[in-house]
Structures are given as C-alpha cells and as structure tokens.
Amino acid sequence: MFRSKRMAAVVAAVALGLTGCSAGGDASGDQSSETLTLGAILAPTTFDASQSEFANRAPFYQAVYDTLLRMEPDGTLVPMLATEWNYNEDKTVLTLKLRDDVKFTDGTGFNADAAKQNLERFKAGTSPDAQFLAALQTAEAVDATTLKLTLSAPDPAFLGYLSKDASFMQSPASFGNADIATNPVGSGPYVLDTAATVTGTSYSYKSNPDYWAKELRHYDNLVLNVYSDQTSLLNAIKSGTLNGANTIDNNTLTEIEAAGYKVNPLQLNWSGLLIFDRAGTTNPALKDVRVRQALNYAFDSKAMLESIGQGYGELTTQVFPPSSDAYDPSLDSRYAYDPAKAKALLAEAGYASGLTLELPSATLLGPTIPALITQQLKDVGITAQFTDVGNNFIADLLAPKFGVSYMILEQQSDWQLINMKLTPGAPWNPYNYKDPKVDELVNKIHLGTEDEQKSAGKELNKYIVEQAWFAPWYRPQSSFVTDAKTNVEVQTGNAYPSIWSFTPAS
Structure with a gap:
C-alpha cells in the first residue's frame, strides 16, 4: 500500500517514531547489559502477523518476528530465515532454502510449511500491505527446508517484500489463540512481556534465550514507549529520558543538537x-x-x-x-x-x-x-x-x-x-x-x-x-537523532531503523 509519510502526518496528525536507549538489565553471555528504549507515536493495532504493518510500526514486529530475508541499511538483501534463493529463467518461480535450526518461542519448529502458511495468511489478511503478495499464486513446502513460490507474473520488488511485514513468521500453532492480537509468538530476538506491557502506551520485551542469531541482538531488553505529541517527545529528548528520536520535522533540530544529540539524516x-x-x-x-x-x-x-x-x-x-x-x-x-x-x-x-x-x-x-x-x-x-x-x-x-x-x-x-x-x-x-x-x-x-x-x-x-x-x-x-551513548544506521527506504541497527556506542 502507498505510504505518503509526511503528508499523512500533516493530514491525519500522525507523526514519525523515535528511538533511544537507557542503561538497565543484566548481562547475558555476549549480550550487552543495556536496555534499548525506543519511542514511537504510532502503536501497533495488533500483533497478529497477518495484519501487521511496516514503516514506523516495524520495530514492534521485528522484535518478535523474523523474516525470510533481511535488508541491510543500504538496501542490500541478505539471508535471514532463508539461507539462499533463486528464480527460474522467467522469474515466476522462486525457490528458497530455509534454516533447520529455528524454533518459535512456543517450541514449534520453523519449517517450509510454517512459512507457506504465514505467506498465505498475510496475502489473505487485512494488512494495508497485503498487496505486497498480490503476485503470489501458490506456495509449496517441497520439503522441510525447501519453499517454492509461484508467481502469476514476475515482480521485481518481490524479494524486497520478503524482508518486510509480508514475511513476518508467526508460529502456526498460535493462529487460533484467543490472545493472538496481544501475545505474539514468533522466532525473533525478543519475547513480549505482556505483564509489563500497557497496550497503546508502553511495550516491554525480554530476550529470547533460544534466539538463533544472537549476533543481531545488541541489548538484553527492549522497551517501546508511545508518545502522543511532539511536545512530550521533545521534552523527553531534552531531559535525557530518550537516547534517540525520529523527529516529526526539522523545526526543533537546533534545540535537539544543543541537548547533545547527533542528527542522522535520511531522505524518504x-x-x-x-x-x-x-x-x-x-x-x-x-x-x-x-x-x-x-x-x-x-x-x-x-x-x-x-x-x-x-x-x-x-x-x-x-x-x-x-x-x-x-x-x-x-x-x-x-x-x-x-x-x-x-x-x-x-x-x-x-x-x-x-x-x-x-x-x-x-x-x-x-x-x-x-x-x-x-x-x-x-x-x-x-x-x-x-x-x-x-x-x-x-x-x-x-x-x-x-x-x-x-x-x-x-x-x-x-x-x-x-x-x-x-x-x-x-x-x-x-x-x-x-x-x-x-x-x-x-x-x-x-x-x-x-x-x-x-x-x-x-x-x-x-x-x-x-x-x-x-x-x-x-x-x-528526515532526521533521526541519537545521543552519545547510541549508534544507529538509518534504513534505506524506511522511516524507522531496523532494531539490529542500534548498538551501544561503547
């Protein structure tokens, strides 16, 4: 679905998100002992992966759901749950080889059938991005680690879609859960702490102890707080409450830089x-x-x-x-x-x-x-x-x-x-x-x-x-600002950096 990001902010009084980190939590193996605290003005409407969204809501979902492919900050596609992929000659059949060592947090194993079910659910779901999979004709689990996707016609953007919400992978065993909208079950780096989460206000995540790609997780814990207006966001930045923010506009950059923040520019x-x-x-x-x-x-x-x-x-x-x-x-x-x-x-x-x-x-x-x-x-x-x-x-x-x-x-x-x-x-x-x-x-x-x-x-x-x-x-x-404690790489083509792109400056 189209994204008129800035005009949507003007017309619908919706703003871009912000990010930050603060110290806290316990060290775990090679993990940082810090808690990454991110802010946003848009809260997720549901955690059902078939209804998920990307753009400013991406970090809420990336915390719990992995994708088949991963997009680097410069837009390059690299392996994620899929280790390799190739098209046939006319680019209407895409074959992906999948990892065999991944489990969802409910213990269910990730395999080609789970991927097939998730793609089919997303295409038939109510996400504003469901049209990403419009060209997907059939999905077939050839075997446990081989997924074959047949397209109705070549789609030059299809691989990119598999790095976004179109391929958020949720445990098929949770599809029928009564709390599917508030209690996500994925294979991602974190698990939503529902007891510490206040829907619409603050979302708290704990490390997934069995995560298969620990090198992508740079913090033990993650918190996503939702702010309702630019004034409270700016006050939080100036008071040092937040370590980073995605600004709604550039009117306050002078104040933000005076507070010791670095401006990370991007063009969307x-x-x-x-x-x-x-x-x-x-x-x-x-x-x-x-x-x-x-x-x-x-x-x-x-x-x-x-x-x-x-x-x-x-x-x-x-x-x-x-x-x-x-x-x-x-x-x-x-x-x-x-x-x-x-x-x-x-x-x-x-x-x-x-x-x-x-x-x-x-x-x-x-x-x-x-x-x-x-x-x-x-x-x-x-x-x-x-x-x-x-x-x-x-x-x-x-x-x-x-x-x-x-x-x-x-x-x-x-x-x-x-x-x-x-x-x-x-x-x-x-x-x-x-x-x-x-x-x-x-x-x-x-x-x-x-x-x-x-x-x-x-x-x-x-x-x-x-x-x-x-x-x-x-x-x-667009300006994503960070303090001296936080490094971030902005994401090509998206308003919000990926969660693995945040690292402690030290």
Missing part, C-alpha cells in the same frame, strides 16, 4: 506538486505538456525548501530517489527557477492571459504552503483556487476531485514507485492516465534482463520528467 520523500490530470479531463490546460513544464519552472524550489523545510533537504525535479537505478543526477536541476520561461511556455500553449488551477487544502496543512503556492503561481499568471476539504484530503485526491495538488510522497523502490504512481491502474494515477511510451518502458522493466531493466528505468525517469508528470521541488530531510 519528495515534496512538490502532483499533476494528475495529464489528459485534461477536468482542466484542458493540463493536457498540454508546455503548461505542465511551466508549472515546474514557476517555483523557486530553493525558497520553498527554506520556507517549508527550514533548508534541510536537496533540490530535485525527479521522483526517483538517489538509491534508484533510474536516478539521474542531471535531472535534479532539469527545471531551474525561471518565471520568464514559465510565462513563455504558457503563452505558446495559448494561455498568455493566464489560467486557473483548483487545488485542495486542509486546516492541518496550515496557511503557509497554500500562500506560497498561490504567490509563486500568481507571478507567472496562474490563479490558484484552494478548497478546504477537511479530513478528506487523501480521499478527495484519489477520487479524483483535483487535477493538481501539493503533496509529499514516499520515494519507493523502482517497481513499487511505478505501480503506485505511473501505471494506468496505479492509486496515485487516479485519472488512469495512459502513455504508450511509459507502458513500453514499464514492460521492459517488468520482463527484461537486469541490464534492460536498468536502462529502461533511466529512460522512463527522463521521459516523465520531460513530460512533466509531476513538479517536484525538493527531497526533504
């Missing part, structure tokens, strides 16, 4: 305009590529970054991230701020006297962003008319009720991005706009060799930038 999203109505269905002007290009030239992206993002971030005019094979550094500056060029393009398109754009707004968006957009567009002869849609911002966008909108969207992996933003049936292509050139390139990415995929990805990226499908301004910086 891009910010700018979505230009949905490329066929001119509701606004004929948007059908003309010159009008869409004019929208790109109209904005002083550097000023927007300073005003909205406090200068934290990088300017761009492309939606593919630097971690992507499709990324082209030259496209970050394809549309330098040039209001004269914008006016000339509008005149060429027949709109020398101007045009009007209708855009959605919401109270929680605040007055600054609409005011800046209005002024920048006015400078090139475009009138912006904002309508307050209240709590229906996302719903009205995807209905669709607006051809253009301000938005912050996640920079996903290439295949996810394509299927969420570019294909005719993509949820963030609500007018179902279709372009034969895009379809051709997407097909090459879908079915081609690795080299063909990379080449087609770069060509696709350049094409949608030239066709001005979007008008990005910048990639805002």
Whole structure:
C-alpha cells in the first residue's frame, strides 16, 4: 500500500517514531547489559502477523518476528530465515532454502510449511500491505527446508517484500489463540512481556534465550514507549529520558543538537506538486505538456525548501530517489527557477492571459504552503483556487476531485514507485492516465534482463520528467537523532531503523 509519510502526518496528525536507549538489565553471555528504549507515536493495532504493518510500526514486529530475508541499511538483501534463493529463467518461480535450526518461542519448529502458511495468511489478511503478495499464486513446502513460490507474473520488488511485514513468521500453532492480537509468538530476538506491557502506551520485551542469531541482538531488553505529541517527545529528548528520536520535522533540530544529540539524516520523500490530470479531463490546460513544464519552472524550489523545510533537504525535479537505478543526477536541476520561461511556455500553449488551477487544502496543512503556492503561481499568471476539504484530503485526491495538488510522497523502490504512481491502474494515477511510451518502458522493466531493466528505468525517469508528470521541488530531510551513548544506521527506504541497527556506542 502507498505510504505518503509526511503528508499523512500533516493530514491525519500522525507523526514519525523515535528511538533511544537507557542503561538497565543484566548481562547475558555476549549480550550487552543495556536496555534499548525506543519511542514511537504510532502503536501497533495488533500483533497478529497477518495484519501487521511496516514503516514506523516495524520495530514492534521485528522484535518478535523474523523474516525470510533481511535488508541491510543500504538496501542490500541478505539471508535471514532463508539461507539462499533463486528464480527460474522467467522469474515466476522462486525457490528458497530455509534454516533447520529455528524454533518459535512456543517450541514449534520453523519449517517450509510454517512459512507457506504465514505467506498465505498475510496475502489473505487485512494488512494495508497485503498487496505486497498480490503476485503470489501458490506456495509449496517441497520439503522441510525447501519453499517454492509461484508467481502469476514476475515482480521485481518481490524479494524486497520478503524482508518486510509480508514475511513476518508467526508460529502456526498460535493462529487460533484467543490472545493472538496481544501475545505474539514468533522466532525473533525478543519475547513480549505482556505483564509489563500497557497496550497503546508502553511495550516491554525480554530476550529470547533460544534466539538463533544472537549476533543481531545488541541489548538484553527492549522497551517501546508511545508518545502522543511532539511536545512530550521533545521534552523527553531534552531531559535525557530518550537516547534517540525520529523527529516529526526539522523545526526543533537546533534545540535537539544543543541537548547533545547527533542528527542522522535520511531522505524518504519528495515534496512538490502532483499533476494528475495529464489528459485534461477536468482542466484542458493540463493536457498540454508546455503548461505542465511551466508549472515546474514557476517555483523557486530553493525558497520553498527554506520556507517549508527550514533548508534541510536537496533540490530535485525527479521522483526517483538517489538509491534508484533510474536516478539521474542531471535531472535534479532539469527545471531551474525561471518565471520568464514559465510565462513563455504558457503563452505558446495559448494561455498568455493566464489560467486557473483548483487545488485542495486542509486546516492541518496550515496557511503557509497554500500562500506560497498561490504567490509563486500568481507571478507567472496562474490563479490558484484552494478548497478546504477537511479530513478528506487523501480521499478527495484519489477520487479524483483535483487535477493538481501539493503533496509529499514516499520515494519507493523502482517497481513499487511505478505501480503506485505511473501505471494506468496505479492509486496515485487516479485519472488512469495512459502513455504508450511509459507502458513500453514499464514492460521492459517488468520482463527484461537486469541490464534492460536498468536502462529502461533511466529512460522512463527522463521521459516523465520531460513530460512533466509531476513538479517536484525538493527531497526533504528526515532526521533521526541519537545521543552519545547510541549508534544507529538509518534504513534505506524506511522511516524507522531496523532494531539490529542500534548498538551501544561503547
């Protein structure tokens, strides 16, 4: 499912999580004697793995559930419960070899049949990410340590999904438990201490004494506390209660750094305009590529970054991230701020006297962003008319009720991005706009060799930038802060670092 992380925070008043650690607990073998205390603003809605989520809720589940594959901080996939894997020639059959020395905390052994059952439950479950397994046609336990997955069509993102919530492994013996939502039974590094846990407020975990990968566990105990607002989070940081935090924005970084914290930057999203109505269905002007290009030239992206993002971030005019094979550094500056060029393009398109754009707004968006957009567009002869849609911002966008909108969207992996933003049936292509050139390139990415995929990805990226499908301004910086006692490696493609990426600085 799509992740509009920052806008979700604005529209739904939901924030990113935070992390930290504090001393405590007893040493156990090679384990650190510390307790890792992490904070979050989003609590898990359930511990049933078939309904689990990732993103900011990932650490709640990673503590108790292992996955088939593991993603390193740089995005590289490495073995986890699966020790090796390979595709057939047309990439529709994936065979995985599994570990034979893993047990769930109820004593049930992990095997291929357990993996098969978990994947089938997740696909049929109610997780917002259930579509990760949309291509999974059948799962077969060939023997105890061999799992064969048959796909309805190649899915370039499928292996990545097996490192996320789609393959959280829960004991099949617990599927029917009455307390499945509050008492998880996995094979992960920790066991939830239900007696010390207050649902929705604080989650306490103890080490799993039989964990098979103790080198991935750097603390004896884990605590995840849930904070309800940014003020209490900031106060906890400044008082030293927390050793780390994933900040909701960059407004308080000066105060946080003054308190002795290190800023660990990462980029998860891009910010700018979505230009949905490329066929001119509701606004004929948007059908003309010159009008869409004019929208790109109209904005002083550097000023927007300073005003909205406090200068934290990088300017761009492309939606593919630097971690992507499709990324082209030259496209970050394809549309330098040039209001004269914008006016000339509008005149060429027949709109020398101007045009009007209708855009959605919401109270929680605040007055600054609409005011800046209005002024920048006015400078090139475009009138912006904002309508307050209240709590229906996302719903009205995807209905669709607006051809253009301000938005912050996640920079996903290439295949996810394509299927969420570019294909005719993509949820963030609500007018179902279709372009034969895009379809051709997407097909090459879908079915081609690795080299063909990379080449087609770069060509696709350049094409949608030239066709001005979007008008990005910048990639805002997300900031994960840590104190001198804690080291962390931020995670490519996710707001929250993996729990094994936290280590004591000493």
